[in-house]
Amino acid sequence: MRYAVLGTGVVGRTVAAKLATLGHETVVGTRDPQATLARTEPDGYGNPPFAQWQANDFAVRLVTFTEAAAWADAVVNTTAGAASLEALTAAGADNLAGKVLIDIANPLDFSTGMPPSLNPVDTDSLGEQIQRAFPDTRVVKALNTMNCEVMVDPSRVAGEHDVFVSGDDTDAKKQVTELLVSFGWPAASVIDLGGIITARGTEMLLPIWLRLWGTLGHADFNFHIAGTRTSA
Amino acid sequence: MRYAVLGTGVVGRTVAAKLATLGHETVVGTRDPQATLARTEPDGYGNPPFAQWQANDFAVRLVTFTEAAAWADAVVNTTAGAASLEALTAAGADNLAGKVLIDIANPLDFSTGMPPSLNPVDTDSLGEQIQRAFPDTRVVKALNTMNCEVMVDPSRVAGEHDVFVSGDDTDAKKQVTELLVSFGWPAASVIDLGGIITARGTEMLLPIWLRLWGTLGHADFNFHIAGTRTSA
Numbered sequence: 001m002r003y004a005v006l007g008t009g010v011v012g013r014t015v016a017a018k019l020a021t022l023g024h025e026t027v028v029g030t031r032d033p034q035a036t037l038a039r040t041e042p043d044g045y046g047n048p049p050f051a052q053w054q055a056n057d058f059a060v061r062l063v064t065f066t067e068a069a070a071w072a073d074a075v076v077n078t079t080a081g082a083a084s085l086e087a088l089t090a091a092g093a094d095n096l097a098g099k100v101l102i103d104i105a106n107p108l109d110f111s112t113g114m115p116p117s118l119n120p121v122d123t124d125s126l127g128e129q130i131q132r133a134f135p136d137t138r139v140v141k142a143l144n145t146m147n148c149e150v151m152v153d154p155s156r157v158a159g160e161h162d163v164f165v166s167g168d169d170t171d172a173k174k175q176v177t178e179l180l181v182s183f184g185w186p187a188a189s190v191i192d193l194g195g196i197i198t199a200r201g202t203e204m205l206l207p208i209w210l211r212l213w214g215t216l217g218h219a220d221f222n223f224h225i226a227g228t229r230t231s232a
Numbered sequence: 233m234r235y236a237v238l239g240t241g242v243v244g245r246t247v248a249a250k251l252a253t254l255g256h257e258t259v260v261g262t263r264d265p266q267a268t269l270a271r272t273e274p275d276g277y278g279n280p281p282f283a284q285w286q287a288n289d290f291a292v293r294l295v296t297f298t299e300a301a302a303w304a305d306a307v308v309n310t311t312a313g314a315a316s317l318e319a320l321t322a323a324g325a326d327n328l329a330g331k332v333l334i335d336i337a338n339p340l341d342f343s344t345g346m347p348p349s350l351n352p353v354d355t356d357s358l359g360e361q362i363q364r365a366f367p368d369t370r371v372v373k374a375l376n377t378m379n380c381e382v383m384v385d386p387s388r389v390a391g392e393h394d395v396f397v398s399g400d401d402t403d404a405k406k407q408v409t410e411l412l413v414s415f416g417w418p419a420a421s422v423i424d425l426g427g428i429i430t431a432r433g434t435e436m437l438l439p440i441w442l443r444l445w446g447t448l449g450h451a452d453f454n455f456h457i458a459g460t461r462t463s464a
Contacts, residue, residue, distance in 0.1 A: 112355060122353045122439070123344060160391070161458035164440075193443050201440030207354070208396075208433030211425050212457060221459030225444060226393035227452050 004029050004072030006065055006087055008036050008050045009043070011104060011148040012078035017058045018152035019076075022182055027061045029068025031090060036062060069095035074102070074175075075137075081107035081126050082119075085133055097136035100172045102179075103127050103199075104143045104151070106206050115210055118203060127166060127199025138172035140165055141199035142180065145209065147219035154184050154222075161222035162189045166198040191225060236261050236304030238297055238319055240268050240282045241275070243336060243380040244310035249290045250384035251308075254414055259293045261300025263322060268294060301327035306334070306407075307369075313339035313358050314351075317365055329368040332404045334411075335359050335431070336375045336383070338438050347442050350435060359398060359431025370404035372397055373431035374412065377441065379451035386416050386454075393454035394421045398430040423457060 005016040006029045019026040028050075030036045039049040047053075054060060069075055069091035079087040084105045088096065107126040109119040120129065127141035142165045143151045150156050154163075163185055167173045177190045193201065205223065213219055237248040238261040251258040260282075262268045271281040279285075286292060301307055301323035311319040316337045320328065339358040341351040352361065359373035374397045375383045382388050386395075395417055399405045409422045425433060437455065445451055 117354045122349045157459040159458045161456075191444075191447075193440070193447060198440075198443050201443050204436040204439050207436050208425070208430075211430050211433050212423075212460075215423075215425060216460055218459075221457055224393075224456040224458045226391045226454050226456045227389040227450075228444075228448055 001025070002071060002073045003027075003076060004068035004074075004091075005076045005078060006030075006068060006091065007078035007080075007105075008062070009078065009080070010045065010047050011151075012076075013047075013050075013053055013058075014148040014152055015076055015078060015104070015143075016060050018183060020058050020060055027063050027068050027071060029063055029065040029087075029091065031065060031087070033062045033064060065091040066095060069099075072099065074100040076102045076104060077130070078104050081105040082109065084126060085129060088130060088134060093134055093136065096134050098138070100138045100140060100169075100175055101130070101134070102143070102176055103130055103139055103141045106144050106203055108206065115207065118206060121204065122200065125197075125199040125203050127196050127203070131168065131196045138167065138169040139196055140167035140169070140172050140176045141196060141202060142166070142176055145202050145205045146222045147213075150220060150222055152183050154189070156220045157222045159224070160189065161224040162191050162228075164191050164193050164198075164202045166193050166196050166202060168195045191228065233257070234303060234305045235259075235308060236300035236306075236323075237308045237310060238262075238300060238323065239310035239312075239337075240294070241310065241312070242277065242279050243383075244308075245279075245282075245285055245290075246380040246384055247308055247310060247336070247375075248292050250415060252290050252292055259295050259300050259303060261295055261297040261319075261323065263297060263319070265294045265296060297323040298327060301331075304331065306332045308334045308336060309362070310336050313337040314341065316358060317361060320362060320366060325366055325368065328366050330370070332370045332372060332401075332407055333362070333366070334375070334408055335362055335371055335373045338376050338435055340438065347439065350438060353436065354432065357429075357431040357435050359428050359435070363400065363428045370399065370401040371428055372399035372401070372404050372408045373428060373434060374398070374408055377434050377437045378454045379445075382452065382454055384415050386421070388452045389454045391456070392421065393456040394423050394460075396423050396425050396430075396434045398425045398428050398434060400427045423460065 108116040131139040
């Protein structure tokens with residue numbers, strides 16, 4: 001399976017490294033690979049420049065959004081939420097048609113100050129916006145409710161905890177669930193919420209996630225829905 | 233401790249019954265007690281009329297919002313979110329001044345169809361609106377993230393699960409935490425998120441809660457934050 005991970009930030013790197021480790025052919029897509037590779041300074045979050053990560057850790061090729069999407073069997077969106085529609089437009093609707101797109105992005109809006117707000121929110125979601133903009137792509141919202149280290153190594157968090165999937169295409173959700181299981185998620189911890197409209201609910205977990213991150217002082221936590229397997 | 237529970241719906245009845253069972257002097261407040269007591273039909277959710285509940289289950293007095301707030305040491309808001317500010321205005325700022333107000337309401341907005349949206353949302357919350365409108369009242373948002381049966385009997389949900397408190401007054405949150413412990417919540421399951429601004433995060437759990445309710449087909453579930461007591 002050929003995976004294109006769109007986005008060169010820490011989420012994209014972490015997911016790309018996991019996919020490569022699992023033996024999947026993997027590329028990372030970005031707007032301007034030469035510009036990304038030319039960077040020599042850490043990013044605003046203190047992450048090393050992409051070229052250093054690529055040299056030290058994983059020989060994952062960096063290509064344009066378009067090349068990545070055209071080459072891949074499935075696509076993972078890890079771009080910043082505010083830039084996701086633009087990135088996917090650059091990837092090209094034809095290159096995305098028929099493919100599963102795992103949308104991990106959250107539409108955080110820093111223009112209102114801290115804590116960030118969400119845009120869209122409540123009556124729409126980024127997941128739905130992407131599905132509407134690319135109707136021939138099979139969008140599955142998943143993994144957007146936790147830190148990226150937890151996404152690819154759920155054992156970092158003690159006890160039972162869950163990952164949500166939202167999407168209109170049942171086969172696509174099944175395929176994503178199998179990938180999640182290969183990441184280490186127990187199948188019973190993958191909660192299918194329903195159609196892509198339910199991405200509203202998971203994107204709206206971000207405000208409390210951000211608050212808990214501050215309160216707990218670490219990111220190795222996650223949501224668990226207690227009582228899913230019992231009824232009183 | 234004298235508690236005034238504002239709101240005659242199933243949440244108000246359930247919380248009032250629990251408070252009375254624990255030996256607290258408890259009244260229920262409503263806009264027009266005579267009109268409420270005159271009802272002989274079940275409400276829109278199939279709950280029996282208030283007078284029948286009162287006769288069958290608990291001899292809790294029904295009084296006006298104003299009388300309830302004036303008499304009580306602490307107030308619990310279980311009115312519909314869209315009607316909460318009006319109900320609290322009727323209760324009277326002077327009658328609420330200095331008192332702890334536990335806000336369980338969620339600002340569900342059914343005007344946009346189903347599923348309901350939230351108003352306010354994201355950059356404001358009902359909890360904050362109430363605190364701003366009643367600056368001399370010590371507002372603590374709590375219990376708004378679960379079914380009312382679970383609020384007063386956490387053992388209905390198997391395994392660890394949590395209740396969040398948000399508020400600007402540390403002593404008020406301590407008092408509410410003690411009440412929650414008396415309801416059966418382990419102290420370690422009461423997560424203090426910070427100031428009343430964090431009510432945004434808990435109110436925004438409602439969309440995924442409503443979706444899970446539909447998916448699971450029962451309401452005996454709750455959120456648990458896994459990993460709060462470990463750090464990797």
